[in-house]
Amino acid sequence: MGQTGRWFQTIGTKARISRLSFISLVILALGALAAVASERKPDDLGGGRMKSMRVDGSFDPESNFLDATAQLQFTQPADDRRLWLAEGLQLTSVRSGAAPVLGVQRNSNQFLVPGPSYEELELRYSGRLLPVPDPLEASWGAKGAGAGKPLDDCRFLSYIADFYPHPQTDFAAMKIDLRLPEGWNCLGSGTLNSVSSTPGGNRFSFDNVETKGMSLVCGRFRQIDYIAGAMPVRLHAWAGFRFKRYFSKPDLQRLLSFYIGRFGAPGFTELNILFRRGHNFGGVSYNGLLVLGVDEAWGRIMAKDRKKIEAESPLGMIDAGNDLLAHELAHQWWGGLISWKTAADNWITEGLSTYSMLLYARERRGEKAWQKLRRHLRKWVERYADKGASADGIRLKLQQGDLRAYQALVYVKPALMLAELADRIGEDELCRRLRRFLSERCHSSVGSKDFLDMLSNGDGALRACLEEWIHGRGLPSPTS
Numbered sequence: 028m029g030q031t032g033r034w035f036q037t038i039g040t041k042a043r044i045s046r047l048s049f050i051s052l053v054i055l056a057l058g059a060l061a062a063v064a065s066e067r068k069p070d071d072l073g074g075g076r077m078k079s080m081r082v083d084g085s086f087d088p089e090s091n092f093l094d095a096t097a098q099l100q101f102t103q104p105a106d107d108r109r110l111w112l113a114e115g116l117q118l119t120s121v122r123s124g125a126a127p128v129l130g131v132q133r134n135s136n137q138f139l140v141p142g143p144s145y146e147e148l149e150l151r152y153s154g155r156l157l158p159v160p161d162p163l164e165a166s167w168g169a170k171g172a173g174a175g176k177p178l179d180d181c182r183f184l185s186y187i188a189d190f191y192p193h194p195q196t197d198f199a200a201m202k203i204d205l206r207l208p209e210g211w212n213c214l215g216s217g218t219l220n221s222v223s224s225t226p227g228g229n230r231f232s233f234d235n236v237e238t239k240g241m242s243l244v245c246g247r248f249r250q251i252d253y254i255a256g257a258m259p260v261r262l263h264a265w266a267g268f269r270f271k272r273y274f275s276k277p278d279l280q281r282l283l284s285f286y287i288g289r290f291g292a293p294g295f296t297e298l299n300i301l302f303r304r305g306h307n308f309g310g311v312s313y314n315g316l317l318v319l320g321v322d323e324a325w326g327r328i329m330a331k332d333r334k335k336i337e338a339e340s341p342l343g344m345i346d347a348g349n350d351l352l353a354h355e356l357a358h359q360w361w362g363g364l365i366s367w368k369t370a371a372d373n374w375i376t377e378g379l380s381t382y383s384m385l386l387y388a389r390e391r392r393g394e395k396a397w398q399k400l401r402r403h404l405r406k407w408v409e410r411y412a413d414k415g416a417s418a419d420g421i422r423l424k425l426q427q428g429d430l431r432a433y434q435a436l437v438y439v440k441p442a443l444m445l446a447e448l449a450d451r452i453g454e455d456e457l458c459r460r461l462r463r464f465l466s467e468r469c470h471s472s473v474g475s476k477d478f479l480d481m482l483s484n485g486d487g488a489l490r491a492c493l494e495e496w497i498h499g500r501g502l503p504s505p506t507s
């Protein structure tokens with residue numbers, strides 16, 4: 028995720044460039060959430076894991092009004108259960124089985140369900156959601172005319188904005204059925220099982236086997252293309268959007284096959300990509316769904332000013348469009364299959380997605396370009412390396428307000444560490460460790476310690492070196 032305001036200003040267009048991911052989006056909200064989570068008692072966490080969730084509701088995108096019922100199941104009973112729900116949504120009833128639950132305490136976007144021993148809760152709620160910042164338009168210091176005002180009519184129902192009641196970071200089986208007025212389409216995390224006609228609109232049914240959260244995107248887009256194959260891809264956009272101007276189908280398939288070859292099967296059986304018209308060039312990734320913001324001038328600009336982009340951003344390195352796609356797609360593994368535990372651990376998924384993107388760049392461009400890229404990225408990180416450590420995570424953004432520093436330290440520095448590690452132990456061995464970690468820790472949130480333990484595999488000297496990369500300031504010298 029990121030934004031480099033000067034890229035396109037220098038060539039006289041309104042477009043900016045930014046990179047987002049679902050991991051990154053969570054981070055935007057996590058400053059507050061993490062503080063709350065740390066106040067939880069151990070028994071609160073131990074008894075509070077959500078096993079499954081089912082939401083059935085209606086949403087009017089014009090008025091932002093949501094009316095829904097959520098059924099939550101937990102692995103164990105708990106004395107008190109803290110759940111999150113957007114402030115604009117009023118709880119109209121809380122039940123456990125047939126019995127109403129009394130004494131629910133509400134405090135802004137949290138509420139406390141008193142115990143004892145509720146393993147199942149049914150919550151009815153409704154209300155007008157506060158306008159949710161558009162993740163592709165209102166991110167990272169988007170200032171000035173047009174900032175925050177999308178050029179299309181997409182509405183995001185994001186789990187970090189708490190559109191359903193949830194206990195934060197648990198992976199769980201989730202289903203959402205949402206009714207929308209006629210003319211509105213919907214994509215979301217997981218599998219879209221069916222679209223059925225209902226009075227006045229359509230009902231969209233989504234299913235997630237195991238996920239940390241579900242998000243939906245509603246809009247007046249349509250499916251514009253379909254790529255058949257072992258892992259089919261559906262492309263969605265506004266009418267008349269010309270996909271080929273931005274990406275080629277073979278490129279997309281090559282990228283998908285490359286990641287599957289390296290990291291194993293993803294968490295989806297079909298990939299959806301939604302192209303949005305916007306001021307920003309960026310993306311966001313949900314399980315099985317990528318949303319990419321594109322400007323209509325993007326294709327032309329990229330070809331003309333690639334060099335400028337390369338010189339001005341640590342992330343748009345060789346081919347901004349494909350780099351963005353490669354970063355966001357990698358989040359299907361790093362973020363989708365495993366996630367981070369706290370805000371200080373978000374370098375894991377951002378670093379891995381950036382490293383994955385680098386691997387693909389090497390595959391496409393060759394060894395010489397790869398080495399040049401690494402030198403270029405080292406210079407980027409060197410500029411910011413004294414500002415903080417990768418494990419400072421979102422605090423870097425909050426404290427410094429400097430997106431470039433944040434990108435350099437949380438995205439690029441860990442990616443360089445992984446590249447150095449591959450030099451030392453071999454890329455195949457690194458890949459093997461990553462795959463094993465994915466299979467052992469699939470559908471869970473992992474912390475920095477566990478991840479560094481896995482990478483170092485019992486080698487104490489290596490562990491100390493990796494520790495320095497992530498928890499130290501400065502940039503360690505190249506080992507080779």
Ligand SMILES: [Zn+2]
Nearest residue numbers: 028047048377
């Ligand atoms: Zn990312």
